[in-house]
Amino acid sequence: HLHMMTRADAWMQWYEYNGYEFEPQLLAGPRYEVFTMLLAAVDAGLGMALVPAFIAREHIKSGRFVMPVPATLPVKQSYYFGYPDERNVSETLLLFERWLKASALNTLGLSLT
Incomplete structure (x- = not known):
């Protein structure tokens, strides 16, 4: 799992919201400052990331990225x-x-x- 520095608990929220068990070792992994860095890491094959749909839309449309599961995470911000x-x-x-x-x-x- 790849993480945003400003959204350290995003994966935990995603797992809990979608009914999956969250394991603490999932908090390990690289942390990135901005979404563009996170997308570059995904593009380089370093892992998967949670990003807003509008940021990944073109990557998904082109087939470069996939959504392994259709589950989403509503945000409160x-x-x-x-x-x-x-x-x-x-x-x-x-x-x-x-x-x-x-x-x-x-x-x-x-x-x-």
Whole structure:
């Protein structure tokens, strides 16, 4: 098992959520700082990893990666995007906001319209 440094308990949560027995030795294994490093390690054949679906989607579509089991893990963390009132906001920031919303909805199979 490959691990994210910032999500040290992700594998334990995945096993428990999906009804599998978690064994402490599964906590062993390399730890990576960012998802791109984790994906590179998987690509190099160093092990398997838990990553958000949108990060691995293209790798799975291309056949480079597989999901050995269809089980997932809902996450409790959230991200927020905020900025000061609109009279001081640049058009570039508003375009970014629209892109971010569209991308998030697309991940869920939805659209802005």
